[in-house]
Amino acid sequence: MDVQKPGRMSAVETRESGAIVARARAGDAEAWGDLYREFAPAIFRFCRRALPTREDAEDATMEIFMKIRDKLDQYDATRPFSSWLYKVAANHCWDMLRRRKNRQDKETDDSEALPLEHPDPNQLDQLIEKRTSEEVRKALDKLGSRARMALVLRYYSDMSYDEIADSLGVRRAFVGVVLLRARHELRQALEGTGAMAAGGAR
């Protein structure tokens, strides 16, 4: 069984959403309400994973939906609505993080400079087996904004590499590197010491 991700909707859901979106675009307030009720929880969780605090996530969710409402005319109905929604959400959150980073200049992406070291498969396997979802969420909070955003876009929103490249403003070929670095950061955070990444005995 495959885990169904918010970005990956069934054909039925897509058709239903399409109809609702069409009505919302025509100015039907009820349809807009349905759309909000259907997608707000997922978008809030997206923001919650991507942004540092709960308050940020709440604000961002509301701002994203305000944006969506204004931009609904720009949505290409031939594509899945959820993809477009996540794209808008990703751009909004990423802009927010970048603005904050520029302003506060607190965060330094040290991880960019670190060389990636080969993991020990058995150690990695053990580490993953021992960790719970909650521990992973806590570890995610410790990651740099780009690493976290990349993981969220890929493993929460189920975005393609092209979409991730577009959202993060990196080359398509670099997306794999960003994701792998993010995984390494995550493993370090899970380990607490970074011993996992330094294991590399093969």
Place this chain on the structure above:
Amino acid sequence: MSSMSSPPNYHEREAPEHLDEMTCMLYLERQLERTRALEVSAHAQDCATCRTLLRAMERESRLLTRAMLEEEEPLPARIAAFQQRVHRSMQWIWMVVFGLAATAVYAMYTGYIEPWEQRLEQAGFGGTSLLSLLIFQGSFWKGWQSMISLVEILALVTLGGFAVLAARRHFRRGSALALVLTGLCAAFVSAPPAAATEFKSGPSIQISKDETIKGDVYATGQEISVDGTIDGDLYVWAQEATVRGHITGDVFLFVQTGRIEGQVDGNVRGACNNVTISGTVGRNLMTWTQVINVDSRGSVGRSVTSFSQTLGIDGKVGGDLFVFNQSTRIAGKIGGNIDEKSETLTIEDTAEVTGSIKFEGSREPNVSKKAKLASQVQFTQHVRHRNEFGKTSAFWAVVLVVAFALYGMMLFLIVPSFAQEATAAAENVGASMGLGLLVFFGVLIGAMIAVVTLVGMFVGLSTFFLWAIAVYAAQPIVGALLGQWILGRTTHTWPLIGRMLVGVFLIRVCTLLPHGWILKVVVTLWGLGAISLALYRRFQPVAPVQAPYVPPSAPLTPLTPAV
């Protein structure tokens, strides 16, 4: 995409025959070309180490997805209710606002502008600007009675709008609301504007003694004299106007020299250079003139309100005298009180005043001992600050900044969460201002009506009190938002107060600039709207939290090669 070429030099490979981590990840994510994917798959069949790595990474992917999708905390009530509270409510409010605005514009046009366009065209003033049309014949001059009724109607419609808003849950669809609004608009518009009017223009216009006109008369010209009877209102734009006949309604004068020698049953209102009343005015006299005289034969049945340079009263005034003049001379009879703010007041021998006399001026009043006064003149010396104006205004500006800052601090400390909600609501600028406009006038009018009607003094005054608190809280709220824009967001009380202080200071500084009052109005409406919006949200029931979107756990599947 080829995995081997894409991540150059990304790690040191100790065993070249093993798959590197990037290849494993791209393979798992189905990013490898088919041939390369088959190679990887084949290699994994034979190599236990690589199989372990692939398996571990796949588990890592699943763990990540699961961790992210799990709903460990409920959807915040603020988010759950956001759409209901803001989107719908604002839609309704906007509909009400636009409905009212459209109705008012239509009523204004059909009631006032259209007839006057015709009138001006007849008089040869085609193409006059809308502004001058509004200034010269706007509803302001139509008479206070019609103003009152207009205010009442507006108040009713506004209150009706609020009632509809409050009851909106019962209307499931927008069409029902549209119907209600249409009904309101129709009722509002269907009240027909005053009918029968007669337009007269020319260098010299005369309504002769034996002539009687039924309905209102609008007259423009150089010299206008009315000797006959007008059974309605008279509006005059002229150099000179003389009324010797009988006007049953009101007289509106926009003239250089105006004389009322006959009888006016209603009110006389005017913006003139000089006006002389030698005849009878049945009701009130209100003028903006340089010189106004009620001569010894003249009488005004009720009050006289004067914004003039010089006022002289030799005749009779039945009611009160409200005067904002440079100099006033009273030699006639005043049936009511005198309330006067001017430079000088002279009360002559022949004067008789039945009520009290309050005078605020720069000099002591000159009161004749022979004058018959019911009570002594209560004089208040008017202190001039002109010489100290610079210092005084700077002083007051500082005092106001401190006052608003303290008021804001008090507000933010007493009701911190509400202050935060209001600040957040202020981010919705358009909606806040729209609502602010509605509340500013609607609540005030509602409170006034409550005071003077059956609803009662207590309710009205309480409402007014709350309204005033909200109006003064507007600046701190908007200040907090501006402060947040400058210094970044915060959810803690004291940092928010700090931002509020910065914002309030900025606002107060900006209001000192020329036309700063515009900013004051904008900020007041904005903040008031934000407060109203936050209040509105507070009193809304919270929507139920939605069930989790996706079940949290998913079992691992055996490793399968990508296709």
